[in-house]
Amino acid sequence: MVTSPIPVNEPQRLARLRGLGVLDTLPEKAFEDISALAQMICGTPMALISLVDEDRQWFKSRIGIEVHETSREVALCSHAILDQDHVMVIEDLLQDPRFSSNPLVTGAPDARFYAGAPIVTHDGLALGTVCVLDTRARKLDAGQIDALQRLASLVINLLEHESVRVEEATRSQEAWHLQHQELTAMAIAGLDLQVYIDPAYLIQHVNDTFLAYWGGTREQVIGRSMAEHVGEDAFRTIIQPQLDRALAGEAVSYSRKTDFPVRGTRHVEVALLPVRNAQGVIAGAVMRAQDVQETRAREAQLQQTVALLEQRTMEQERFIHIISHDLREPINT
Template identity: 40%
Template sequence: MLIAQLPTDEELRLQDLFSYDILDSESEKEFNDLVELAGQICHCPMSMITFIERDRQWFKARLDPGPRETTRDEAFCAHAILQSDVMIVEDARLDERFHDNPNTLDPTSPVRFYAGAPIVSPTGYNLGTLCVIHNEPRKLTVEQERALEILSAQITRLLELRAKNKRIRNRAEQIIDLKDKTVNAVLADQDQQQQQIAEQLHEQIAQEAAACKLFIRMAEDSEEQRSDYLHTANTYLEQIINDLRKLSNKINPSVLLSIPVEDLLIDHVRKLNEEVSFELKLKVTGSSVALPVEKTVMLFRIFEKWVQVLKKRSAVQQVNIHLVLTDRIELAVEDDGEKKDFSVAEKEIVAAGIDARVRKAGGTIKLVTGISNGNILSIEIPV
């Protein structure tokens, strides 16, 4: 048995092969179909797509049942990748390279006929072959040989498409991850800014408020200077209002302005599904809308708080969220958990701060409990 020589550019060829991440991948219909077609065209019971690695021959697809890999030393395809055209062995017993090959001498399914068309990458490296095998000596017609070449070229296109799709998926995952991190960072930054504002309010505005109260008391005690004291108190009051406006304007998460509210919830639902024991399903209908920042954050917080409430309930297996976007936002969250007493559920809403947030946004809230398949929380907020 003659062992095939290594291509002169073997290391570069292997790098090209590894770049497709095809080795040890799962079965794929597109490759299986090409193998089946090759077998039918060439009237061979065995047909395979093989890739030649450093020490093994690995089968991406094969028409007959058999192992997923063999040693490279015994592989006919290791010889086929050394040439640019279809390698044809009409009778392996008469070929000095294969007459004593274990595949030729196999008593149950001996290889007699072999034809392999190299799978050539766009950079010119022979990565493997599309081959057909028969246990009797045969010949190929010119048309059959050409068909193998066409099909092997199609395999190259599949490899390229597969690699491109993987790059797109990876890029999409990176973008989604970046959006998650951006949104979370913005929300965290807003929380931090709100904390800073609270501290400034406590130190700065509280002093102005105390001064305002002092002058009001002085006005009560002094009829003669009452007008002056009230004027001074009013000046402090105006300063308090201006400071509040100035500090509020510091909250400006501009990134959220460019993210439609439905995208925010879609990303958040995807993330929460990895954390909760029940399944969250989101349905969005209507046109895309970008809410004012404060309403976007408020809606996000309401949804987050209600999910936290549902996590504490028993028997919740699925939560359906329906977001309707028109001239107002309608959010319905339906769970299939235990039927809650209305007063208990109402207390949960108040305790989670949901009721206060909705009212502050000029919205309405409705709770339906004890229905046949669980409970529904409905919220409407004007855009």
């Protein structure tokens, strides 16, 4: 028996294989189906998806073989990954000096025929094979060999797609941590009043503007219930119905007049935005209130000016009507 040489890119190959997180995972129907297709297409009693690790070959799926893995030393697939561009076909293993004394040939599963299509990543790293075995010597036609290569391509697409999904989940988790940091940073920035409220209606973060309007310190405010902070009646009748909509996933906006302990009565435009964690579950809501008191005052002044202009316009129209009438009378006469 001849042991296969180690690929020149072995460190990168092993790093990629382990980075996919597939080794020692539970069976999955998609991979079982690929092995079944390989078996049916090639007409063999055995079909495997084999991944070659540092000292073993592990089977992601298997048909016709009981064991989950073998040592790399006896693995036929460790030879197949050396030529990643071609399917390795051994029509009679007993006639090949590399394999004639291999335990997989001389003992169970009594392999006589082997064909393995390398599973190659998109950057050229061979991780294992989609392979078929038979207990008798045989051949494959060109269509069967091509089918094995296509199935191997499908395997790597599945593996890399799953890896991308895991990376995206990780990035989502990181984004949540970043969002949490931004909520914390909210405590020292912003012209609008900002407060982060959890599903139990407890205040978790506030910014400096919020404290400037309401008074008190962060230590006095954070952890306090909104009902206690703004008053039970105002909370139940005005804030809670809107807050519950935000905690249900809806972006909410409304206007109200609020009596602030420090700034007095002010008109504010309020926006409530739901906050989700990395799993997509709503973890609270951000309330942002913009002081529009000065804007409202200018609007009232503008309305008064418009009303005055309208009144003067009507008086002017009456005056023009009178003048026009007085001019027409002598002419009519």
